[in-house]
Amino acid sequence: MIPGRILIPIVFLVLTSQKAVAACSFVDGHGLTTMQFEFPPTISVPRDAPNGTILYETPTKSLQGVNSSYKCPSGYSYGIKNSLGTTTSGNNLFPIGNTGIAWQWLRVEINRIARGYPNIDNGPSGIWGWNGSQHALRLVKIGDTQGDLKIPSGIFGYYYFDSITPVAMSVTSSTSVVVQSCDTTDVAVDMGKHKLSSFPEYGSQSTPVNFSIKVNNCPKGINKITYTLAPTPNSPAWNANLGIVNLNSTSTAKGLGLQILGDNQQPLELNKSYVLDESPAAGGNFSIPLTARYFRVLPTGNSGILDLGLNAGTANADVWFIMNYL
Template sequence: MTPGKIIVPIVILALMGQAAEAACSFVKGHGLTTMQFDFPPTISVPRDAPNGTILYQTPTKNLQGVNSSYTCPSGYTYGIKNSLGTTTPGNNVFPIGNTGIAWQWIRVEINNAGARGYPNIDNRPSDTWGWNGTQHALRLIKIADTQGELQKIPSGIYGYYYFDSITPMAMSVTSSTSIVAQSCDTPDVTVDMGKHKLSSFPEYGSHATPVNFNIRVNNCPKGINKITYTLAPTPNSPAWNASLGIVNLNGSSTAKGLGLQILGDDQQPLELNKSYVLGESPAAGGNFNIPLTARYLRVLPTGNNGVLDYGLNAGTANADVWFIMNYL
């Protein structure tokens, strides 16, 4: 019997476990640092400031001696998580509840850029980073119109700077603040138009003697950059010709065929629903005066009988106009 060979197959089973993914980690002995910022008790801003207006920015903090260094692999995630509201990935605006105010984590040393919401991806090679020499500030901005004249902005942690799952840095405010809307006092104005004879209105477009009056803008605080005003018709006195500043008499009037026209102190018609800039600079605050003129005007087309035309009647002649202020 020919000796044979017995071949015994040896199967080596390699149990391959999935390697744990690398993630950001603190340098030994390092951890979270919380930066603390102060707000003044109140922050005054123009009442009608547009969305995106910067309301306040804290003084810059220059970090030195910070033990919050970390090591990250390529492809790590990073960004801010908002502690006061929603976080939108990649967005650098963080709402403060439903106040209409948001905050930003400003990296002053990076061209005053706002740090973006978590997560973002960084594909730089693995490395170790720290915070010494970096510069930071907290900025408040307006993002929506709000109800009321006062908004409370809280103290506490505003957000954390994440790198994967670790948080080397947090931003905190030590005291709450109130956002106060700046505005002026504008008392109602009643203009006595006097008595006029119907003979003052023999034809279409004829008008009575103008009556001068003033809109007072009182007790304006400092810091308002611009004040604009608009004259608008009311439901009781709708516009007859908006471009010429003419409104109809209101429903309680017994006079017919007439309207009321508003003019500037240069005797030029003020267009209704158009914004006009207060001529004086309001930045220093104080009291201001807007001189205007009003006059009755015949709006009934001319007929064959002059002041006896059908539809032209004497009587009470009252009108209402809204005066709308905007503070920017």
């Protein structure tokens, strides 16, 4: 007899367990509550306000007598979902389209700013309600705000707890965003005629010429105006600390530069921000008084005004004045 072989199949069983998914639900008879906030017809944004600047914040709204209670087992997620743009998990800034402005949901009574869904993945179990809670809506600058902008009315976002939304935040009417700036124009300064004998040695200066930069039609609400003097490609800096630029390429004079000073006759450093002395908050017209003079940049030689490299001729220079409205 030929011994037989018995094949006994061995079955490997992989046992898996699936964690129960937490699910939140409303208490019987409860549902969504929509809070309504009002914006003014227009909101002003200084043109150069830094990102993070708070543009507007509504009065606080307290919830009382609302039927939006819910119950959750442990392990649920919650947070805000933005109805006007993208939602980033854990982030508390919710972009309003591509306006350069975001909104925030303030939980005033607990001094917190609500974050994007899902913010927490292990929420505690219990029954929760909203009576006594306090809320406000804030607008924040987060990017470039150019042109005519409008923030729409309607739902801004929902507070999610898993798949349910006990509360929403809405605005009753749209608002226009006005980007604030003042009017300025190019300034041409007549430096007059000067004899070469006025520049016998290095550092010799011409008689100062006073001029001013006009800053007109400033709207109300600008907190601060700053200005910066910057060299141009045609008139690069010769000494930035002393506010001196080289003459431009159209000039025929040699050995001279142009120096810019404040009305106190102190040099204005190039590429440095200076603050307008007057407060622009009330709006109106302003003036920045300045002074300009020629400055001999050619080192002193043995021949005075006959030093090689010092020539009479036209002496023109260009300087940029950069205004910032904050």
